[in-house]
Amino acid sequence: MSTIKTTPDAAGARRAVAVIGGGPAGMRAAAAAAKLGAAVTLFEKNKILGKKLRITGKGRCNVTNDCQLNEFMANIPANSRFLWSALSRFSPENTKELFESLGVPLKTERGKRVFPVSDLAGDVAGAMIKDCRASGAIILQEKVLSLDIEDGSIKGITTEKGSYIFDSVIVSTGGLSYPLTGSDGDGYKFARAAGHRVTELEPSLVPIVCEGSICAELQGLSLKNVSLAIEQCASGKTVFLDFGEMLFTHFGISGPMILSASAHIPDIKPGVYEAKIDLKPALDEATLDARLLTDFGKYANRNFENALDDLLPQKLIPVIVGLSGIDPYKKVNSITREERRRLAGQLKGLRIKLRGFRPVEEAIITRGGVDVKEINPKTMESKIVKGLYFAGEVLDVDGYTGGFNLQIAFSTGTLAGESAANRE
Ligand SMILES: Cc1cc2nc3c(=O)[nH]c(=O)nc-3n(C[C@H](O)[C@H](O)[C@H](O)COP(=O)(O)OP(=O)(O)OC[C@H]3O[C@@H](n4cnc5c(N)ncnc54)[C@H](O)[C@@H]3O)c2cc1C
Numbered sequence: 292m293s294t295i296k297t298t299p300d301a302a303g304a305r306r307a308v309a310v311i312g313g314g315p316a317g318m319r320a321a322a323a324a325a326k327l328g329a330a331v332t333l334f335e336k337n338k339i340l341g342k343k344l345r346i347t348g349k350g351r352c353n354v355t356n357d358c359q360l361n362e363f364m365a366n367i368p369a370n371s372r373f374l375w376s377a378l379s380r381f382s383p384e385n386t387k388e389l390f391e392s393l394g395v396p397l398k399t400e401r402g403k404r405v406f407p408v409s410d411l412a413g414d415v416a417g418a419m420i421k422d423c424r425a426s427g428a429i430i431l432q433e434k435v436l437s438l439d440i441e442d443g444s445i446k447g448i449t450t451e452k453g454s455y456i457f458d459s460v461i462v463s464t465g466g467l468s469y470p471l472t473g474s475d476g477d478g479y480k481f482a483r484a485a486g487h488r489v490t491e492l493e494p495s496l497v498p499i500v501c502e503g504s505i506c507a508e509l510q511g512l513s514l515k516n517v518s519l520a521i522e523q524c525a526s527g528k529t530v531f532l533d534f535g536e537m538l539f540t541h542f543g544i545s546g547p548m549i550l551s552a553s554a555h556i557p558d559i560k561p562g563v564y565e566a567k568i569d570l571k572p573a574l575d576e577a578t579l580d581a582r583l584l585t586d587f588g589k590y591a592n593r594n595f596e597n598a599l600d601d602l603l604p605q606k607l608i609p610v611i612v613g614l615s616g617i618d619p620y621k622k623v624n625s626i627t628r629e630e631r632r633r634l635a636g637q638l639k640g641l642r643i644k645l646r647g648f649r650p651v652e653e654a655i656i657t658r659g660g661v662d663v664k665e666i667n668p669k670t671m672e673s674k675i676v677k678g679l680y681f682a683g684e685v686l687d688v689d690g691y692t693g694g695f696n697l698q699i700a701f702s703t704g705t706l707a708g709e710s711a712a713n714r715e
Pocket residue numbers: 311312313314315316317334335336337340341342343344346347348349352353354355433434435436463464465466468469472473474475476477478654655656682683684685693694695696697698700
């Protein structure tokens with residue numbers, strides 16, 4: 292292996308900074324450090340930078356959430372206080388200014404979610420790459436194999452092509468989710484080898500596996516404008532409540548509302564939680580009963596199983612008919628008030644028991660990571676190894692859906708990059 296000395300530069304005055312991982316955290320760190328005059332080299336094992344960034348927000352990239360810091364903190368389930376300095380240094384407002392200045396106009400949608408006007412995540416990735424290059428960062432396509440540490444200080448890194456000497460190293464290798472995008476857990480190995488604790492790694496913002504056969508029967512059915520409650524079976528306590536869109540799959544439930552719900556379920560185990568879906572949230576019980584009477588009047592001579600066409604998508608009808616306990620062949624005009632009440636109960640509260648989460652590889656983000664107690668929140672520097680910094684999803688911080696996770700990457704990346712460049 293050849294050793295390439297990259298620090299200090301000819302003038303001897305520039306800090307040599309390595310950034311490992313060219314995702315949103317790494318690209319932001321590289322640009323921020325280079326803008327402060329550091330000699331920055333960004334190492335990315337993929338041919339292209341920002342592979343995951345390009346598929347975010349269903350290809351539209353929800354870059355941030357246009358909210359104040361207190362509201363932001365409320366969307367970070369654990370370790371939110373650790374992020375205070377990073378978010379104060381580089382806020383959602385700063386993210387908006389950055390992309391506008393890089394020629395990516397933005398728009399704000401429902402829930403303060405910010406997207407590029409073009410609806411193209413590729414525009415966001417392209418602008419970040421341009422920013423890195425324009426700031427003077429060098430980009431190398433090399434997989435980093437290990438950190439080189441001596442006497443509690445970072446000395447450099449070793450890649451598949453050789454060893455490099457650096458003053459500072461920023462680890463921004465992402466989490467474990469969607470490993471085909473490149474984030475397959477190397478950063479956790481680097482952290483452990485450096486003496487850091489890595490907290491339990493779990494999926495978050497992830498589809499949910501359910502008990503029973505209902506989901507498989509409804510596979511492919513997407514529901515819009517339904518309300519969802521996740522309840523603890525034993526106590527009936529609601530841990531999540533929302534209104535929106537969901538999808539049935541062969542294993543259970545998915546879709547935007549389900550991914551959000553998963554982040555609010557603390558300790559999922561078979562039979563502990565159930566989803567309660569209100570299929571008619573706009574109708575209270577009296578209005579729903581009036582609606583049933585109207586439909587049953589219209590289809591008075593039909594069998595019950597053929598009388599719900601105006602009320603429900605076709606796939607749902609046999610499931611709801613089965614759960615209602617009403618004979619499917621009963622003539623609608625002989626259905627009793629009590630039977631109607633039972634039917635309305637199913638429509639306002641379709642219950643499905645949850646079994647567990649899909650694996651972390653299918654999650655939007657990884658919960659857990661490098662223990663933030665061992666990281667200085669004002670700089671992102673390791674408290675164990677001098678000159679070693681962490682940024683982005685590799686850290687034990689994660690947010691709900693809505694642009695919070697990319698903002699965490701941008702904020703921690705900026706702070707790590709600037710701190711590494713300014714290191715005494
Ligand atoms: C499908 C999907 C949609 C999402 N949509 C949104 C959204 O709309 N809004 C939002 O806020 N968040 C979204 N997220 C989450 C968001 O993408 C991540 O939180 C974010 O990408 C984390 O950034 P990062 O830079 O820390 O890590 P990553 O983006 O994972 O980047 C890490 C990089 O490090 C590289 N790397 C890893 N190991 C090495 C190594 N040994 N050597 C060299 N390079 C290495 C990887 O190849 C990768 O390019 C989404 C996630 C997914 C999976």
